[in-house]
Amino acid sequence: MKFHKYYAFGLNIDSELPLPELTQSSHETGDVKITFDKTPENLNEINGKGALYQVNDRQFLFRLETVGSYWVTEGDHIKIERLNNSTDQEIRLFLLGSAFGALIHQRGLLPLHGSSVIKGNKVLTIVGASGAGKSSLSARLIKEGFKLLADDVSVINENSNKLFIYPGVLRIKLWQDVMRVLNEDPSLYDKVRPQLEKYNWSDHNNVFRNDAEPNTIISLSTKNSAGIEINQVHGFEKFNILKNNTYRYRFLEGMNQMEKHFNIVNKLAQRTNIYTIKRPISPVELDKLAAIAISTLN
């Protein structure tokens, strides 16, 4: 079987399915294998579950009837069963989201729910809930000369006593209204899925494909009054922000990986500057928001 080789999330990946959103690699030995295969209906032992997933110490099973089933085992293998004649693009969307999220947790790495961009050696990681404006702000920063390091999920780990943030998915998913604000023509880009007005926006000249060091983290949220508020966070609140913005935190609870998670979150809290930025829910004011975000790097 021919495998496509990629480097992402700090891992060498061998995949039966082409993954154009990731960085190609020429590694010899892979850390993670992705194959098409049968997946089970249920896990034998279930320590945690959600509407679409089951999890135990070593396995994770995710099933979206309209797209596919993903069986993630031992932090090194994702088996995919295509359902409902879904397209490769749809399979990739949930592979690079929930399935990789689980694999990253299985390996004890920290996936933050946020996008990262880099300029010079300064990395800005923007975390926040869905709808906070992470992707919009990242896209706006790329227009200010930043390069995209990771969209939506930023993976962090420690190596030789240094923290690294790894290149991840190198496209940004943008809704139609944000594309307009950014003066981008949606018709020039592929839809994330045919039924959604959401597009895969990417600029291959503005991506960063190497490991970097985390630097500044912004926790972005919305408020119902005018004006943008920024505050630097100190002490235990830093830890809380990182814990609360851990991607798919509920997966962890069934995995027995809480201690590793606690340790890395603790180190990251100590070694980064963390800010909260609250923006009006509308209008988005991306220009102002970008200027304020950039000011945190000085």
Place this chain on the structure above:
Amino acid sequence: MNRSKRNIVWIVSYPKSGNTWFRTVLANLLSDGDNPVDINELDLSPIASSRLHFDEYSGVSSSDLSFEEIEGIQAETYRELSYETEGLLFRKVHDIWKRNKDGREIFPADVTKAVIYIIRNPLDIVISYAFHSNRSFEEIVAQMNDIDMGLCNKPGKLFNQLKQELGNWSMHVKSWTEDSGLPVHIVKYEDLLNDPEKSFRKAFQFSGIQFNPVQLQKAIEFSSFEKLSENEIRSGFKEKPIKMEKFFRSGVAGQGKELLSPEVVIQLKEIHQEMMRKFGYVT
């Protein structure tokens, strides 16, 4: 494994019908403190259509799913929430009661303790809604008559809540009070104003909450219109839409009759006459 537990109380209403006031009294009753609960800390009864809740309890980003896919999964996220929670759970709801395309209910009976359905004279809803959204009475009536009305339902935009279908006002009332088959307790907003002690007591008893009369009286006092309004002036209200000047505006009944033109009243009554008569809003 049967993990079913009937412990969710859905606090349901068409928008601008008194849901926030009800939740404030509830929050004060449950906290049983010496001071009123801050209106920005009503987190005990968050909205059922929270995107954050869906994403956590499903394990997938709702922003990558179609409206139809979300409706297929929603009920299961509420079940997960119910299973992991001891004791009663409260969720605010503006959606119409409906089934998804597979014929399954979105608000599942097997985890439902009770539905508190708050109904308000639609003429008064028009006034409240219009002031709160800076729109004309005519626009609001058109919306309340629109069978396709919904919230957070524009396709090219991401909202922090999931799409909520409302239907028109009568459909909304009928869906919960006649079609759902759930244990529903109907509360009239006007009764909450006229005899708060009796109306809140009956609703809370129906929900299975334990309390004594002193606690209830204190909760109602702590949630008076004056107190809520003061609280909003002092520290804002995070559930207020950004375009709205002030969330707690007047808190009275009967303004619809005084302020609406006969034409607007006719437009509303044409569609909702039957349901209004049923609840004593027209004679």
